[in-house]
Amino acid sequence: MTSHVVPAGPFDPPDVNWAPVSRKLASARLSMTAIVVGVPAVGGAVAALLSGIVWLWVIPGVFVALGLWAAWLIPRQVRAVGYAERADDLLIRKGIMFRSMVVVPYGRMQYVDVQAGPLARAFGIASVQLHTASPSSDAAIDGLTPVEATRLRDKLASRGEARLAGL
Structure with a gap:
């Protein structure tokens, strides 16, 4: 029986032991993201609430969606470093x-x-x-x-x- 060996690609040289970075990097990046998307989300929610204009709720919704996407992406990015x-x-x-x-x-x-x-x-x-x-x-x-x-x-x-x- 012949075993099929997948050749190492340009990003996976053979016989290399990768050292990961600290998971605290993800926490730091998530904290900065929370500030960057949190402030406009809260500001948009306050504006929508005080004005009573329904379509203004789109603004905080977009920032919340961006924050959720970043919360999913950032830990994956850190694990790849x-x-x-x-x-x-x-x-x-x-x-x-x-x-x-x-x-x-x-x-x-x-x-x-x-x-x-x-x-x-x-x-x-x-x-x-x-x-x-x-x-x-x-x-x-x-x-x-x-x-x-x-x-x-x-x-x-x-x-x-x-x-x-x-x-």
């Missing part, structure tokens, strides 16, 4: 429908920084941004715990220095 450290490069994958994978060779990294805005700090997450000579590289990993972000920053910086020095 991952990164993998290999011997010579770092892989970052994102996306569900429009997938992307960025491969950053350690020798191309110029510097690595960690960022955390007020909302990210409130949820206990941070982002690691990799900077290369190419201005178009999108090498960022959002939703890391501060400990993991620090570890990754230090490890990537040391690997980048070693590769840049030709070691």
Whole structure:
């Protein structure tokens, strides 16, 4: 009996163990979405209630529908984000429908920084941004715990220095 092996696609290289980001990233994104769609939804509901114009209820309805769609989509998006450290490069994958994978060779990294805005700090997450000579590289990993972000920053910086020095 011959077994059929499905070849790995461009987004699933063989022998790669993907590390997921923190689920707190979904909570942070959902909180921001709640603010962005909640304020207009409440404002539209108040306007519809005070004016008595029935068709104005469409406004809060649209924002509630957008909020429900985001509540379904955001956790799926966060589960699709991952990164993998290999011997010579770092892989970052994102996306569900429009997938992307960025491969950053350690020798191309110029510097690595960690960022955390007020909302990210409130949820206990941070982002690691990799900077290369190419201005178009999108090498960022959002939703890391501060400990993991620090570890990754230090490890990537040391690997980048070693590769840049030709070691």
